[in-house]
Amino acid sequence: MKFRGREINAGTLKSLLKNPFVKEIPVGIDITNESIVVVELAPIKGQPGSAELVNLAITNTPENAVRDGEVIDPSRVADAIQQIWQENGIKSRRVITAVSGQAAIIRPRIKFPVIPIKELKEVVMHDAERYIPFPIQDVYIDFQVTGTVEEDGASKYDVLLVTAQKQLIDTYMETFRQAEMQLVSVDVASFSVMRAIEEKDQEENPEMLSVLVLIRGETTDLNVTRAGVPLFFRSIPLGSSTFIEVIASNMGVDLEEAVKLFDKVAIDIAGDEIYEDPMIEQASQEVRPLLKDLSNEIQKSIEYFHQSQQENARIQQMVLSDRGAKMKNLDLYLSHALGIDVEICNPIKSLTFDEDRFSLQYLTENATLFATAIGLARRGIDEL
Known part of the structure; x- marks a missing residue:
């Protein structure tokens, strides 16, 4: 995908500061109101499409510094990012980040006439305002032709339209400016996760409909796809932060402790779940009403x-990602409630890494939390 407008392109929003002579591989950095996740990958010589994990780090986002997908306090977020770079010895100053929830407006399957791409760009830019709730001058626009269809006896392009508010994207640009880094691209989180996970099932059954569900920050994003092409997108205003805030409020703990408890929540499916810690048991009980709400919305x-x-x-398959997917037995809970196969994404299995540096157990237990950043880092390799 390539956002167009003010030279913002290539599947994402491009920084105006790009230096074409810099060859550093961009680092993936996923920022939500809860955490900042950084992943650095390197290509493996002689193995196209393969990648080695070079660096992985996560830290809490400064409290109240990010809200509704917007960086409210660029200075504090920039300081946190710089600290990650210093502590992990990351050399590259080029980064790719992502937006999610209502920060990105996605309109799949818009029909346009089959015309030369140069002319299509002009038509899409002219008609885009019909599909978005903001003035055209206030957004960055990207589109991609995803196929052709027959409609009213004529061939039409199926076009995926993605827009993001300039005011919001500019807060990320300012954050990385203060961190003395170059923002190369801004992706959509769900597209990034699609890039991070293997698509074996889709290769075996390209006509299968699947839905990718990102439970992260303040929202849960649903992306229905077929053969990797987005067909439907919805953002639900209930995310992992909602669960964390309920735990903090109902159990009288601070947000930092609530995050730790949430990451260990286990959903009792058949009344046989054994909890080693009464605090985790209580946290698991506190989130049950929200689980039902989330299931109903999905x-x-x-x-x-x-x-x-x-x-x-x-839809035959659901894939869960991001922090909310860490809830033990969530896949079983949703599979029972929705009547479809549900699995947890594992972007780690497609990576090579040094087990002396990176714990396999830690990576496996937190794989969903790293998915978006891994997809962003993969994009950095793909664009070399």
């Missing part, structure tokens, strides 16, 4: 998608 989204399709195809 169900509504899936039903809406099915009703909006002219074909009878149904």
Whole structure:
């Protein structure tokens, strides 16, 4: 994807500060209101598409520094980023980041006439305001042709349109400016996760419908795809932060402790879950009502998608990602509630890494938390 407008392009929003002579591989950095996750990858010589894990780090986002996908306090976030770089000896000053939730407006399957791409750009820019709730001069715009269809006896392009508010993106640009780094691109988090995980099932069954669910920060993002092409997108205003805040409020603990408890939550499916810590047991009970709310919203989204399709195809698989996917047994809970196969994404299995430097157990237990940043770092390699 390539955001266009003010020379912002290539599948994402491009910084105006790009230096074409710099050959450093961009580092993936995923910023939410909860955490800052950094992943540095390196290509493996002679193995196209392969990558080695060079650096991985995570720190808490300064409290109240990020809200609704916007960096409210660039200075404090920049300081936290610089500290990660110093502590981990990261050399590259080029970065790729992501936005999610309502920070990005995604409109799939918009029909446009089959015309030369140069002309199509002009038509999309002219018509984009029909599909977004903001004045065209206030957003960055990107689009990608995802296929062709027959409509009213004529061939039409299926176009995926993505926009993001300039005011919001500019807060990221300012953050990295203060951190003395070059923001190369801004991606969409769900697209980044798609890049991070292997698509074996889609290769075996390209017509299968699947839904990627990112439970992160203040939202849960749903992205229905077929053969890697987005068909439907919805952002639910209930994310991992919602669960964490409920734990903090109901249990009388601070947010830092609530995050630690949330990361160990286990959902009791059949009444046989054994909790070693009464605090974790209580936290697991506190989130049950929210789990039902989330499940209901996901169900509504899936039903809406099915009703909006002219074909009878149904979603067959769900893949969970990001911090919320760390809840033990969440895949079983949602599979039972929704009646579809659910699995947890594992972007680690496609990476090579030194087990003397990186604990396999730690990487496996936290794989979903790193998924977006891994996808961003992979993009950095792909664009070399």
